[in-house]
Amino acid sequence: xxxxxxxxxxxxxxxxxxxxxxxxxxxxxxxxxxxxxxxxxxxxxxxxxxxxxxxxxxxxxxxxxxxxxxxxxxxxxxxxxxxxxxxxxxxxxxxxxxxxxxxxxxxxxxxxxxxxxxxxxxxxxxxxxxxxxxxxxxxxxxxxxxxxxxxxxxxxxxxxxxxxxxxxxxxxxxxxxxxxxxxxxxxxxxxxxxxxxxxxxxxxxxxxxxx
Amino acid sequence: xxxxxxxxxxxxxxxxxxxxxxxxxxxxxxxxxxxxxxxxxxxxxxxxxxxxxxxxxxxxxxxxxxxxxxxxxxxxxxxxxxxxxxxxxxxxxxxxxxxxxxxxxxxxxxxxxxxxxxxxxxxxxxxxxxxxxxxxxxxxxxxxxxxxxxxxxxxxxxxxxxxxxxxxxxxxxxxxxxxxxxxxxxxxxxxxxxxxxxxxxxxxxxxxxxx
DNA sequence: TGTACATCAGTGAACGCGCGTTCACTGATGTAC
DNA sequence: TGTACATCAGTGAACGCGCGTTCACTGATGTAC
Numbered sequence: 001x002x003x004x005x006x007x008x009x010x011x012x013x014x015x016x017x018x019x020x021x022x023x024x025x026x027x028x029x030x031x032x033x034x035x036x037x038x039x040x041x042x043x044x045x046x047x048x049x050x051x052x053x054x055x056x057x058x059x060x061x062x063x064x065x066x067x068x069x070x071x072x073x074x075x076x077x078x079x080x081x082x083x084x085x086x087x088x089x090x091x092x093x094x095x096x097x098x099x100x101x102x103x104x105x106x107x108x109x110x111x112x113x114x115x116x117x118x119x120x121x122x123x124x125x126x127x128x129x130x131x132x133x134x135x136x137x138x139x140x141x142x143x144x145x146x147x148x149x150x151x152x153x154x155x156x157x158x159x160x161x162x163x164x165x166x167x168x169x170x171x172x173x174x175x176x177x178x179x180x181x182x183x184x185x186x187x188x189x190x191x192x193x194x195x196x197x198x199x200x201x202x203x204x205x206x207x208x209x210x211x
Numbered sequence: 212x213x214x215x216x217x218x219x220x221x222x223x224x225x226x227x228x229x230x231x232x233x234x235x236x237x238x239x240x241x242x243x244x245x246x247x248x249x250x251x252x253x254x255x256x257x258x259x260x261x262x263x264x265x266x267x268x269x270x271x272x273x274x275x276x277x278x279x280x281x282x283x284x285x286x287x288x289x290x291x292x293x294x295x296x297x298x299x300x301x302x303x304x305x306x307x308x309x310x311x312x313x314x315x316x317x318x319x320x321x322x323x324x325x326x327x328x329x330x331x332x333x334x335x336x337x338x339x340x341x342x343x344x345x346x347x348x349x350x351x352x353x354x355x356x357x358x359x360x361x362x363x364x365x366x367x368x369x370x371x372x373x374x375x376x377x378x379x380x381x382x383x384x385x386x387x388x389x390x391x392x393x394x395x396x397x398x399x400x401x402x403x404x405x406x407x408x409x410x411x412x413x414x415x416x417x418x419x420x421x422x
Numbered sequence: 423t424g425t426a427c428a429t430c431a432g433t434g435a436a437c438g439c440g441c442g443t444t445c446a447c448t449g450a451t452g453t454a455c
Numbered sequence: 456t457g458t459a460c461a462t463c464a465g466t467g468a469a470c471g472c473g474c475g476t477t478c479a480c481t482g483a484t485g486t487a488c
Binding site for chain 1: 245246247325328329330331332333334335344368371372375376378379380381382383384386387388392393394396398399400405408409411412413414415416417418
């Protein structure tokens with residue numbers, strides 16, 4: 001943050017926070033028109049700078065898009081962590097909160113969500129993005145681990161398998177029915193109810209749905 | 212199909228099957244560069260016609276993309292129907308085949324899959340596309356219904372709920388781990404194994420995993 | 423504290439390019455009689 | 456069966472436009488002394 005903002009709302013020669021502004025512009029444009037729906041020039045116009053300015057911060061459009069996805073994974077991880085809340089009041093209840101947070105993110109941040117999961121950004125050759133994506137998944141995996149720890153010794157499933165099942169179910173429901181944009185499919189129940197029932201049945205399948 | 216193809220491989224003034232050729236071109240380009248990765252002009256070039264020719268068959272790029280998605284849903288429904296095979300040899304076994312077919316489609320036809328589920332085509336003002344999408348889901352719902360019919364009377368879940376759970380789980384696994392393109396995430400097991408285990412646990416949760 | 427200088431971040435003009443779209447046209451096909 | 460005509464499907468040239476990208480530049484900021 002530079003201190004070039006003037007009292008009257010204008011800015012000086014330097015924008016001060018152009019990188020962040022470009023990412024916000026991209027998000028807004030993605031929300032309106034999908035991950036393909038923005039250009040470098042348009043993002044610059046949105047941020048109120050000349051078309052050459054973005055090149056000081058991003059090599060090209062793809063790098064801007066990847067930065068948005070990266071920030072999305074970071075916020076996603078933070079939101080999931082908050083929802084899990086260290087497994088309080090009980091791991092079982094916190095686990096449901098985690099699921100709700102997953103759906104809430106997809107609904108309230110469709111632009112991040114689509115940059116993260118649908119923009120087709122290759123993860124191999126982008127270690128930073130892959131790591132951020134794994135940090136988000138780690139929240140879910142750790143929560144699953146905590147939940148499993150409370151199960152009877154003979155009935156504990158493999159952590160990774162269970163975490164992947166929960167992730168896939170949440171992701172499927174969010175993608176198909178819980179999106180915040182026009183591609184959402186209608187459903188005779190809320191995505192939250194559908195997910196909660198699915199998780200409940202899954203846990204019953206493991207033989208541990210009681211607590 | 213017109214009979215204007217010449218023996219030497221050239222074609223006459225009329226292409227004969229341009230609409231289909233443009234859709235194949237779009238598919239190929241989507242596969243290479245994602246749903247946003249093709250232009251009307253490029254598809255025309257691929258099909259070997261002038262840039263004005265596509266306008267005889269599609270109003271614009273979006274209409275071409277929607278046609279591809281429509282055809283995708285039709286093929287998807289056909290593939291699922293074949294896999295279900297009327298519930299033979301047993302509904303339980305046929306159900307696993309259905310799941311495998313879902314994953315197989317996502318892997319072998321990533322271009323269709325992404326046009327159908329990730330291109331952000333709004334369904335609400337495209338009744339034809341919506342109907343095709345529902346025909347595909349109906350295959351899964353009918354299969355679920357047949358599977359439920361074999362369950363003990365007291366343990367039958369609501370058909371729609373169960374079908375949606377299975378759909379979401381399959382779709383989540385396919386989208387995250389089973390795609391045929393560069394955005395696939397690595398996994399220490401096959402998507403098929405993961406889905407099969409998930410369905411098994413889910414059915415156990417319903418209390419009916421035996422047959 | 424003041425000054426000189428280096429560095430940084432954005433300007434604005436320019437360019438070539440491919441896209442979307444329109445248009446009058448024309449070659450090929452289908453059909454009425 | 457032949458002929459005239461209507462219709463269809465693709466041509467190719469043209470246009471305006473916005474994009475991506477480069478460039479020498481310049482205003483603002485940071486820092487050494």
